[in-house]
Amino acid sequence: KNEVEQSPQNLTAQEGEFITINCSYSVGISALHWLQQHPGGGIVSLFMLSSGKKKHGRLIATINIQEKHSSLHITASHPRDSAVYICAARNRDDKIIFGKGTRLHILP
Amino acid sequence: KAGVTQTPRYLIKTRGQQVTLSCSPISGHRSVSWYQQTPGQGLQFLFEYFSETQRNKGNFPGRFSGRQFSNSRSEMNVSTLELGDSALYLCASSLDPGWFTGELFFGEGSRLTVL
Numbered sequence: 001k002n003e004v005e006q007s008p009q010n011l012t013a014q015e016g017e018f019i020t021i022n023c024s025y026s027v028g029i030s031a032l033h034w035l036q037q038h039p040g041g042g043i044v045s046l047f048m049l050s051s052g053k054k055k056h057g058r059l060i061a062t063i064n065i066q067e068k069h070s071s072l073h074i075t076a077s078h079p080r081d082s083a084v085y086i087c088a089a090r091n092r093d094d095k096i097i098f099g100k101g102t103r104l105h106i107l108p
Numbered sequence: 109k110a111g112v113t114q115t116p117r118y119l120i121k122t123r124g125q126q127v128t129l130s131c132s133p134i135s136g137h138r139s140v141s142w143y144q145q146t147p148g149q150g151l152q153f154l155f156e157y158f159s160e161t162q163r164n165k166g167n168f169p170g171r172f173s174g175r176q177f178s179n180s181r182s183e184m185n186v187s188t189l190e191l192g193d194s195a196l197y198l199c200a201s202s203l204d205p206g207w208f209t210g211e212l213f214f215g216e217g218s219r220l221t222v223l
Contacts, residue, residue, distance in 0.1 A: 031207040035214075042217075043198065048210035086151060090207055094164050096141065096153040 003027050004089055006099035014107050019074040021102045023087035026068065030094075034061050034072045035086040037101070043086075046072070079106045110135065112201050114215035122223050126187040129218045133180050133201030137213075140182040141205075142174060145196040145217070154197075157182055158205040186220075194222045 004025045013019055023032070034046045047054050047061040049070060054061050058077075063070040074081055086101045113132040121127050133140050142154040153166035157176035174184040180201075186193055196217045203209045 033207065033212055043200075043214040045212040045214070048207055048212065088151070094156075094206075095166060096143075096156070098151040098153070100150045 002100065003091070003097050004087060004099040006085075006087060006102050008102060009100065010103045010105075012105045012107065013077055015078060017077050017106075019077050019081070019104065019106075021072045021085050021104070023070045023072070023089075023099055024068060025070075025089050025097075027089075027097075028092045029065075029068075029089040030092065031090045032063055032070050033088045034070075035088055037084045037086060039083075074104075077106045079108050082106050112199060112213050112215035114197075114199055114218050116218060117216065118219050118221075120221045120223060121189050123189055123191060125189050126185060127189060127220060128183055128185045129197055129199075129220075131182045131184075131199035131201075131215060133182070133199075134213055137201040137203055138180050139202045139205040140176055140180065141200050141202075142182070142184050143198045143200070144168075145198060146194075151198075154184065156205055163205050189222045191222050194220060196220075 007022045031050045033048050035043050037043045049063040058075045060073040082105050084101045084103050087099045089097050115130045139158045141156040143151050145151045155165045155174050156163045160176045171187045176182040196219050198217045200212050200214045202212045
């Protein structure tokens with residue numbers, strides 16, 4: 001079983017919908033990044049979380065350390081949000097572990 | 109400011125050869141980490157360097173090695189290439205190795221094909 005589990009694996013939604021992507025981890029972590037990868041490979045870090053909630057534009061990320069869970073929300077989704085979203089966590093051994101990613105497709 | 113630069117962007121090797129990939133971090137960043145991405149396994153952590161020292165290493169065989177120079181540029185080497193080493197190799201740079209500053213910047217990757 002992967003130490004970091006993401007859901008859903010694939011998500012198709014209409015433009016304007018509210019999107020939620022979940023990341024659950026089974027080990028203790030010190031920090032977690034949400035990453036965005038567009039076709040072609042380039043990866044961008046959207047947020048780093050160690051506690052609480054962060055917001056940037058239409059994106060909101062939350063983490064609950066006790067429940068070992070983080071969520072990424074996209075409000076008013078747009079076709080340009082179509083990408084693969086990956087959560088990456090730094091565990092207590094200081095190793096970096098990844099979810100398998102969520103492929104998001106926003107239809108115009 | 110210039111981003112993370114990885115070279116070469118694409119390369120083709122044959123089984124048994126060795127390959128060296130280079131990563132130049134953002135100016136001022138002293139931490140460089142390396143990752144392998146394949147369709148089957150997704151992203152996997154290779155190793156992380158800070159101030160020329162390897163801080164930690166993922167679960168890869170000894171054929172995978174790396175180093176970091178005094179100017180923070182990093183190289184990784186894969187010896188005795190196998191077909192399964194075909195992948196996108198990504199590096200990322202940050203100010204600190206623990207992610208405490210929150211910023212992590214990725215390069216575009218080096219796509220290795222092993223024939």
